[in-house]
Amino acid sequence: MGVLRLEKVADHALKLQKIFNCVIALIDEYKPDELAIEAPFFGKNVQSMLKLGRAQGVAIAGALSRNIPIQEYAPKKIKLSITGNGNASKEQVAAMLKTLLNFKETPEFLDATDGLAAAVCHHFQRKPGTAQKTYTGWKAFLSENPEKKG
Numbered sequence: 469m470g471v472l473r474l475e476k477v478a479d480h481a482l483k484l485q486k487i488f489n490c491v492i493a494l495i496d497e498y499k500p501d502e503l504a505i506e507a508p509f510f511g512k513n514v515q516s517m518l519k520l521g522r523a524q525g526v527a528i529a530g531a532l533s534r535n536i537p538i539q540e541y542a543p544k545k546i547k548l549s550i551t552g553n554g555n556a557s558k559e560q561v562a563a564m565l566k567t568l569l570n571f572k573e574t575p576e577f578l579d580a581t582d583g584l585a586a587a588v589c590h591h592f593q594r595k596p597g598t599a600q601k602t603y604t605g606w607k608a609f610l611s612e613n614p615e616k617k618g
Contacts, residue, residue, distance in 0.1 A: 469580045480519065484526045491530030503531040504590030506582065507540040541589050546582075549589035561585050 472490050474483045495503075508524055511517040531538050544554035551564045558578040565581050565588065566574060575581050 469575060469584050471577045471580050480522075484522055487523055488526040488530050491527050492533065495531065495534045495536060500536060502590065503528070503536050503538045504586045505538060505540055506546060506586050507542050509543050539590055539593075541586055546585050546589045549592050550585050558582065 472487065474486060477483045477486065505524060505527060508517070508521045511520070528538055541549075547556040547561055548554040550556070550561050550568075553560070556564075558581070562575055562578055562581040565571070565584055568588065569584075
């Protein structure tokens with residue numbers, strides 16, 4: 469759950485290149501079967517939204533360059549999957565992930581927990597050996613997965 473810090477990189481194209489290279493390095497090191505990512509969302513600041521969309525695009529391109537399937541999840545879907553509330557705050561998502569995954573310390577960067585939340589959401593949507601399954605929240609997940617209750 470690392471964070472790629474790019475504040476000191478002034479050129480936006482170089483930032484995108486660093487994101488791409490980092491995604492490739494992570495894929496090569498950990499060899500994931502799939503990539504889950506938060507889908508682009510409409511924000512108030514168009515420039516920020518454009519930059520985020522580009523960053524998401526190069527992350528997706530990195531996965532595609534290694535033939536990794538991609539699944540996008542809307543921010544509300546991720547929050548609902550993790551906390552049971554589609555309008556949960558970043559802090560609430562981080563707190564629930566800390567509980568679910570038994571972290572010792574609260575993660576320093578909420579953007580890192582957002583990325584982890586997308587992965588955990590994707591995990592909750594899947595059942596081994598079956599087509600992708602979606603749940604409307606924790607109650608639905610637990611009713612179909614009683615072994616997860618305790």
